[in-house]
Amino acid sequence: MKKVLSLVLSTVLVLGLSGCAAQGKSSTGSKDSKVIKVGASPEPHAKILEQVKPLLEKEGYKLEIKEFTDYVIPNTALAEGEIDANFFQHVPYLEKTKKEKGLDLDYTVKVHIEPMxxxxxxxxxxxxxxxxxxxxxxxxxxxxxxxxxxxxxxxxxxxxxxxxxxxxxxxxxxxxxxxxxxxxxxxxxxxxxxxxxxxxxxxxxxxxxxxxxxxxxxESGDSPYANILAVRKNNKDSEAIKALSKALTSPEIKKYIEDTYKGSIVPAF
CATH class of the missing domain: 3.40.190.10 (Periplasmic binding protein-like II)
Incomplete structure (x- = not known):
């Protein structure tokens, strides 16, 4: 009986350690994921993000764009981890939503201004x-x-x-x-x-x-309502978010915004 009990305990211990190892690997894999999911309004945010895809591919990342047509769900989806970032709102809106709903969100870069x-x-x-x-x-x-x-x-x-x-x-x-x-x-x-x-x-x-x-x-070009890339605070400094932020504020994207929207949307970087 002692031998059987010892064998059972050893098996449980090994399985427990294996489980911990597997969880650790999963967590690391999630952190270092090469797929970035971003929620965005269809126009112009999703269209701008389409131009970001080839820039991120050069850095080894795949960008997946999920379109939202409202101003509420994207922040909830971000806070709950359904997406890695969102691109649809300006700073005052994010700050108000954070305060009202207690969301642990932040932003990395200001991308463009959409004059109302x-x-x-x-x-x-x-x-x-x-x-x-x-x-x-x-x-x-x-x-x-x-x-x-x-x-x-x-x-x-x-x-x-x-x-x-x-x-x-x-x-x-x-x-x-x-x-x-x-x-x-x-x-x-x-x-x-x-x-x-x-x-x-x-x-x-x-x-x-x-x-x-x-x-x-x-609105004039000095509007404080710049549209931003919103992220979770615990993911703000990940390599994937850094790569996305850099691509969104690259010379290529600035030129795209200027050439495509001809002043109706203005780069904020």
Whole structure:
């Protein structure tokens, strides 16, 4: 019995050590994975990432792009480890999401700026806005505040001081404009139903709108809303993320953005 018990204990010990070794190998393999999964909005983020693929291939990495059409799931997917990084948002949005949801996320590089613009199918000039006109803006807090500040900068309304202002913070509205908050992705579709809409450039491009030609007013190039590569903090310094960050801010990508979007999207590096 003693010999049998000794044999069983030895087998368990060996299997336990083998299990630890296997787990260690798996963890190392995950850390050094040559496949990088990135979540991105279809336009322009996913298209920019397509240009990154050959650059990463030279470094021995394969880039997999997963497209998202909303502003919520990409950060959740990143935090839960479904993807290695995401590329769709600006810094204020990331910071707000981190605070609200307690996500342990960060970012590595600023890639480009997408100037937010006011579009209309009913008026040709911002001075044509009539009393009581309805203006649709994004309904997420950071982009809503950003849209309102764009109106203020063009002397259409006046707002209280603060970062995340809302329509309730309008202190002067001489034309008695009606501000409607709508999901950002739906704004191009509702354009025929409102007087005008302030639309993020990625959704404007998807809606076949040219920011430089079609926007009645547009953010200036000094906008603080640069789009970033978001990552998990515990993966920020991995070789794969470093390679991806370097490729996204390479001369080749800068030239691609400038040549393709001709000022409607501006490199931030």
């Amino acid at each position: 613009g006011l579009y209309s199918s009913k008026i040709k000039n911002i001075n044509d806005l009539k009393e009581g006109a309805e203006i649709a803006i994004p309904n997420d807090p950071t982009n809503s505040a950003r849209a309102l500040r764009l109106l203020e900068k063009n002397n259409i309304i006046k707002l209280k001081a603060g970062d995340l202002v809302t329509a309730k913070d309008i202190v002067d509205n001489p034309k008695k404009l009606k501000i409607s908050e709508i999901d950002a992705a739906q704004l191009p579709r509702v354009l025929p139903d409102v007087t005008a809409a302030i639309i993020n450039t990625n959704y404007a491009l998807e809606g076949k709108l040219n920011p430089l030609k079609d926007a009645l007013i547009i």
